[in-house]
Amino acid sequence: MKLVLMGTNDFVVPVFDALRKKHDIVSVFTRAPKPVGRKQILTPSPVQIWAETHGIPVHNKIREFEPNGADYVFVMSYGVIVPDDILSQSRFINIHPSALPKYRGPSPIRTAIKNGDEKSAVCLMKMTHECDAGDIYMCREFDIGADDTNDVVENKVSEISIEMLNEFFAAPSEFHTTPQTGTPTYTKKFTGADEIIDWSKSPIEIHNLVRALGAGRTKINGTDVKILKTKIENGELKILELQPAGKKPMDWKSFVNGRQCAEIKYGK
Secondary structure: OOOEEEEEOOHHHHHHHHHHOEEEEEEEEOOOOOEEEEEEEEEOOHHHHHHHHHHOOEEOEEEEEOOOOOOEEEEEOOOOOOOOHHHHHOEEEEEEOOOOOOOEEEOOOHHHHHOOOEEEEEEEEEEOOOOOOEEEEEEEEEEEOOOOOOOHHHHHHHHHHHHHHHHHHHHHEEEEEEEOOOOEEOOOOHHHHHEOOOOOOOOOHHHHHHHOOOEEEEEEEEEEEEEEEEEEEOEEEEEEEEEEEOOEEEHHHHHHHHHHOOOEEEOO
C-alpha cells in the first residue's frame, strides 16, 4: 500500500513507524518548525525528525500536496486544516481519539481526562471539510484510569491506532462507514491560563486538571509553583511532585523541608 502521512505530535510517531514497516510511505506532511525554549530555537516537529531519519520526503506546506500514486492519505494529530480542493484529490482517512461525535476539535484526550471520564475511544473515519465529522469505519473503546495522565492515554491511543490501521489496510474494501449519530460536543486548545488552579474546586477536579494538562499553577506560601503530580487519598488531594519557579522539580517533602513551614497556605 502506498501512503501519504500527515501528523505533527510525538504520540503519532509510533503509529507512523508501524505503517512504515508495512507500507510504502510516499511523503510526510507536518507543521513547520517552531521556536522552542527561552532561546526560541527553531525546532522541527517530532514527526519531521522521524521522517528525515528514515529518508522520507517532508513537506511543511499543505499546498505542496500531490497524491503521487498514494492509495490513501492518513492524517493524525496534524494541526493543519486540509482544504477541500486537496481533500478531493485522494482518499483521506483520519484517526480521532474520542467517541465521536463527542469531543471534536483539538484536545479530545486532555478534555476527557480533565472532565474525569472513565472511558474514551479511538475512531477511524473518512475526512470531510467539517472538522472531525466524517463517517466512521471503526471505533474502539478504552478505559482511562483514575491516575492516567495525558502521556499515558496518548500511549494507549497509539497502540490501539496501530491495531486498527493494520486491520484496515489489510483489507480496506471490507470496511464500510456509518454516519456519526448524536449531538456533537467540541473541545478547545488549552493555554497556560487553563493551568491556574482554582482552590474552590474539589480535590478530584484539581487532580484531573493536573493529570490532563501536565501541571497546575498556583502559589504556596507566596511562592509560584507548578504542581506536576498529585493523587487522591481518602478524598483529599495529595501533592506528590512540584516545581518552584526557577527550581528543578522536587517531591512534596523536599519542598516543605526547604521552606520549614509551620503552615502551608495554598493559593497565597
